Amino acid sequence: MKDQTITLAAICQTAHLVQQxxxxxxxxxxxxxxxxxxxxxxxxxxxxxxxxxxxxxxKQGLExxxxxxxxxxxxxxxxxxxxxxxxxxxxxxxxxERKLIKQPKQLAQLSKRIDxxxxxxEHYSITSxxxxxxxxxxxxxxxxxxGARIQVxxxxxxxxxxxxxxxxRALLLAGIRSAVLWRQVGGKRRNILFSRGKIIKTxxxxxxxx
Numbered sequence: 001m002k003d004q005t006i007t008l009a010a011i012c013q014t015a016h017l018v019q020q021x022x023x024x025x026x027x028x029x030x031x032x033x034x035x036x037x038x039x040x041x042x043x044x045x046x047x048x049x050x051x052x053x054x055x056x057x058x059k060q061g062l063e064x065x066x067x068x069x070x071x072x073x074x075x076x077x078x079x080x081x082x083x084x085x086x087x088x089x090x091x092x093x094x095x096x097e098r099k100l101i102k103q104p105k106q107l108a109q110l111s112k113r114i115d116x117x118x119x120x121x122e123h124y125s126i127t128s129x130x131x132x133x134x135x136x137x138x139x140x141x142x143x144x145x146x147g148a149r150i151q152v153x154x155x156x157x158x159x160x161x162x163x164x165x166x167x168x169r170a171l172l173l174a175g176i177r178s179a180v181l182w183r184q185v186g187g188k189r190r191n192i193l194f195s196r197g198k199i200i201k202t203x204x205x206x207x208x209x210x
Contacts, residue, residue: 003047004191005065005202006058007182010038010051012068013061014175015089021167022154029127031060032167035174036126039135040118042111047185050177055210062203069196085153092150093172094189097179099146106142113138129163136169143176 014035020027034057044050051057067081068090100106117134124130150172158164192199 001195001198001202002206003185004182004187005062005199005206006047006051006055007178007185007187008192008199009058009061009065009203009206010035010178011061011090011093011175011182012064012086013058014171014178015086015093016060016064018089018152018168018171018175019083019086019154021164021171022152022159025155025158025161025164027167031057032171033127034058036131036135036170039114039170039174039177040121040126042114047181050181055206059207059210062207065203066200066207069192069200071196089150089152089175092148093175093179094182096143096146096150097176097183100143100176100180101183103146106146110138110142113142129166132163132166132170135173136166139169139173139176143173 013031017027017031017035034052037052038050041050048055055062064086068083068087100110117131117138120131120134152159152168159168
């Protein structure tokens with residue numbers, strides 16, 4: 001449950017950062033770095049290692065998880081801050097990952113393209129435009145064709161800017177990475193519905209250790 005909560009929190013955090021970019025054109029560079037790095041960490045020692053080995057790196061995601069899985073009727077304060085758009089992004093990422101795992105050719109291609117990206121890290125930083133455009137093209141070439149595209153909404157002038165398009169697609173690829181990991185540690189869509197209480201409790205326990 002701890003690993004499932006960590007990976008689900010990372011998906012929430014990804015969705016939130018996508019919103020930040022699409023609405024404001026701004027993003028927390030450290031948070032971006034953590035999620036982009038997660039794409040390249042394909043043989044981790046443990047789940048948290050994918051996110052830099054620190055719970056602080058997904059703190060915002062844990063908080064969002066508690067808010068959005070909480071029971072609105074019993075917690076009126078939380079009902080005000082639930083964001084349907086954020087929930088839509090999370091569900092879309094999980095659904096896209098389910099389509100991906102049924103396509104062995106695309107999975108193999110994805111693995112190869114990510115390995116190619118790792119080699120570029122010798123020459124460019126993870127948040128460089130070179131790497132972000134690379135991650136964005138991986139998302140466009142391999143993930144987007146799998147099904148209904150994730151419709152990102154925001155400020156049209158911001159969404160028109162190429163650098164923001166790169167960031168959004170690179171983040172969505174990071175979201176797919178977390179969704180893959182979530183499934184690998186036993187995450188299932190029905191868990192979100194039937195184990196909400198356990199997930200919220202675990203998220204709160206993890207937050208208390210930060």
